[in-house]
Structures are given as structure tokens and as C-alpha cells.
Amino acid sequence: MSDGLRPGDPTHLGGYDVLDRLGDGGMGTVFLARSPQGRRVAVKVVRPEFSHDEEFRGRFRSEVNRARQVPPFCTAEVLDADPDHNPPYLVVEYVEGPSLAQVIREQGPLGAAQLHSIAVGVATALTAIHGAGVIHRDLKPANVLVAPGGIKVIDFGIARAFEATSQHTRTNQVVGTVSYMAPERFDATSGHPVGPPADIFAWGALVAHAATGRNPFGGDSPTATAMRILTQPPDLTGLGGTLRELVSRALEKDPAARPTARELLDGLLTVADQGGAARSAQDLAGMSTVRMARAGGGADRGRRSTSSAGRAGSGRRGWLIALGSVAAVIAVLVPAFLFGPHLLNNQAKPDPTGSTAAGSPAAGGASAAASTPAAAPTTGSPSAAADPTEAILAGQRRILLHVVEIDRDLSLPSDGELGVGDGTGKEALFVLEPVGVDFMIKSVNPEIAHRPCLGVKRDAEGEKSLVGADCRPTKATLFAISREGKDDKGRPSYAFLNDEYGPVQWSPTRKEIFVEFLGDAPLDTTFSLVDRGAV
Secondary structure, three states: OOOOOOOOOOOEEOOEEEEEEEEEOOOEEEEEEEOOOOOEEEEEEEOHHHOOOHHHHHHHHHHHHHHOOOOHHHEOOEEEEEOOOOOOEEEEEOOOOOEHHHHHHHHOOOOHHHHHHHHHHHHHHHHHHHHOOOOOOOOOHHHEEEEOOEEEEOOOOOHHHHHOOOOOOOOOOOOOOHHHOOHHHHOHHHOOOOOHHHHHHHHHHHHHHHHHOOOOOOOOOHHHHHHHHHHOOOOOOOOOHHHHHHHHHHOOOOHHHOOOHHHHHHHHHHHHHHOOOOOOHHHHHHHHHHHHHOOOHHHHHOOOOOOOHHHHOOHHHHHHHHHHHHHHHHHHHOOHHHHOOOOOOOOOOOOOOOEOOOOOEOOOOHHHHHOOOOOOOOOOOHHHHHOOHHHHHOOOEEEEEEEHHHOEEEEOOOOOEOEEEOOOOHHHOEEEEEEOOEEEEEEOOOOOOOOOEEEEEEOOOOOEEEEEEOOOOOOOOOEEEEEEEEOOOOOEEEEEEEOOOEEEEEEOOOOEEEEOOOOOOOOOOOEEEEEEEEO
């Protein structure tokens, strides 16, 4: 919304021509500006009292560098910053569209479909933000923009530079909006650090507000609201179904009891599946977008700061896959009546087999498939019948998990110790069981009545291996699947990625399967899904 330039407002900031005033906030003023290349951008100018504080400038520079690591598909991209300018400023992508606060103010509480889209979009953004090692700290409806192509979360990460600057932030003063602050932000004696779970709490309050038009802890004053957040359960009247359960978990007082952003996303996508949203082999690359966006998923709990490079070997390759197929996720999950036309238009949904519906090979991996115009195969069509991948991903086909690099197959005998073999016998047969956007890997060996699913086990030395585990969705038993290329027989090959522990790998020295984050090292182990008939 335009406020018009006021006397004393700058007309130039660095190389940017200031065009208009967009608004004011607790951290500074936001202007619409034009870059030297002619692009419209949003410039946030820091409040004058911070200008001469070297501690603030250092923190501001550090936080900007972190924010630049966040992928831009669901956030306002950080384009530039000058912490040494007087006053310091930050340049981000200018996003056309009202804020969620404005939408709720003008339209009232959102309908079920709109609400679910907002919940998914913000959870996706938080997954990407946390995956880059950034904490938002000021998530609220005013910082969620409803753009024509989807939602954008803005003002992420920079609040820490303000909040952590001792000269300007007193012990009892925090940056943010009280109604969306987690309990640990008020109670410094709790021993709970302010981390990603604080953003999850804000997500819960935001979704509840969007559903009901009121804050779940609303009081007559900021102090009363803070006391309710600290001592009272949320008022979720008017919010029902599975979404109510997710919001309730997000609003737990104990940060450790809240789900991660990635777990929220799993829960929301599971609801979409149950509600009839499309989930098929053609959506695999789109689902990989979300998985790659959750690259530092463990950082949601502050346990590690590993980026997507630690998940799929090369961070660059992982993000190319993610960004190349993000439109598939948005087109499936976000209704056009809220966010505008589908982003794909005439593009086909990616086929994880590397072929189009017409049977022509796709050039390259998931991102190449995403750009190939074709019609998705319909159930019962010849192409669908000839390709078992959709049925494999739905858990309807038995498969061999063929280790491409050693030309061997995984095997789970009745003792529950995973090995490799020649692919013969019941010990080598598995099925994939979909759980949200991830999978459990279950043996169909009838001799394994207990612990038939693969899970990650950590020994006393910290080494991680795959063993038989109970078939319950946990951080140890859920795996994402990422398309990596083809094996020597021309079959698609995949990486199996555990969000908590890393990719599944083969050790040529130990002659065993293990799990480990790789940093920037190349991914050495991929798998073919070899069809072995109906379950």
C-alpha cells in the first residue's frame, strides 16, 4: 500500500531511486525503489538510532548474509544490503499483492480451502527459512504477502540483529508482535533458547487467526495476551479437523513438543492427500521441491546447521532440482482462485521415470522433466499401464532396492540386519509406504513379523546404519526420494534421504549400508526401484 513520500524521506539510497513509501515498522521504514537495472524493489531503511552502533551493523551484516541463503520461491528474495550506509538498508524483491492481515481485515476469516493453502504456503516458507539456518522471529499476518503466483513470507531473519543488540534492546524488550510470540520469548528463566520452534508457535497463532479472525490468546492488552500465552491453552473455537490438531501441537508451551516446519508440511500434505489432492508419480519432482526446501530440516530444532548440500551431496544440484519443480507443488496445492493462475499453464507434471506421457525420454533429471510440455497419462491408458512407477510410489507393487553402484540388492532377513544380495528370495522384496510426502520402506518377507520397516540406528560411537524397525512414522523411519539419474540399464535411479540423519550410502570399505550427512561431498549411492509384481 502506498503512503507517499514525506518531507525528509530519501530520494536515493545507494544506487536505488526511491519512488514511494510503502510503510513503517518497528525496525524501520520500507520504500518502493527502482534498481539501476530498472527493477522495482522494496528497500527497508533501518531506524536512525541503530546507524552508529557497530555491534548492530555487524549483526545486521551477518543476518543479511544468512537470509541470502534462503531460496526465494516462497520468500521475498534478499537482493542487496549496505550495513555501512548511513542509515543501513536492506533491499528485497518487491512483491505485488496484499498482506494476509489486509485480506483478513477486508474479507474476514478464510474459508477451508484458502486456509489450507495459507497453512501449506507458510509452512513451506518456514521449512526453507529454517533449512538455511535462519529464524524468522517476527512471523505474523502482516509479514505474509498474498501474491498472484503464491504466498511470500517477508522480513525473515533480520529481527535477530535488532533483538540481540544489547545497547538498544533491554532485558525486558523483544522485537516482534506479542500475539504471535512463543512463551520462551517472554520467559528468559525457562532455559529454552529462542529457535525455530518459536516460528512454529507463530505459525499456529497465524493459522488460528486466519481461520477465526481472532488471536487464540487475545487479551485486552499486550500484557494480558502475554500472560495467556504463558499460562492458558489457546482458544481454537471455530477451527476443526486435522488442521486444528496441527495448530494445537504448534501452540504447545514446551518448544520441544512442537513439530518442526517439515513435520507440519508432512501433516498438511497428508490432509491434502486425504482430501483428494493429486498425488502420483508425476508429482514426485514437485514433492522433491519441498524435501529439498527442507534441506536443513534438523536445524528446525537447532540440532545442526547442515544445508541441502548435506542431504543430496551437491547443494547446487539439490536447489536446481527444487527450484525447477516448485511450480508443480504450488499448482497442486494452492487454489487458483486465491493465488491466481496455475504457474505451470501448459507444462506437464514431472514424471520420475524420466519419460513424458508420450514415452519420449526426458533430457536430464527432475528439473528437465518439469519443463517438458505433455499431457499426464490417465488411469488405464497404455502409457500408465506400461509404467509401474505410480503404483510403486502408492505402495501397490513389490520392488527390489537395487544398489546401482555395486549392482546388488538390499536384503532384510528375519534377524533384522540389513545386507545386500543377488535380489533372489523373499528377503529382497520391499514396498514403499507413503506417509505425507515421504515414505517408509517395508520388507514383505513373511518371516519378519516384528520390525519389518527400515530405520536408522545410531550405535555408541555415533555410526548410523539401516536395520529392521517398527513400522511407525518417526524421524528414523521416514525417507524422501530424490531423482538422481539412471543406472546402467537405463532405469531411473534415486537417492534415499533421511531428514534427520542424511542419505543412505554404501561403504565399499566396510561392505555395508550406512547413513551419513555428506556436506559438499558427492552422493555415491543411488537405487533403482525394480518392479517385482503386485503386493
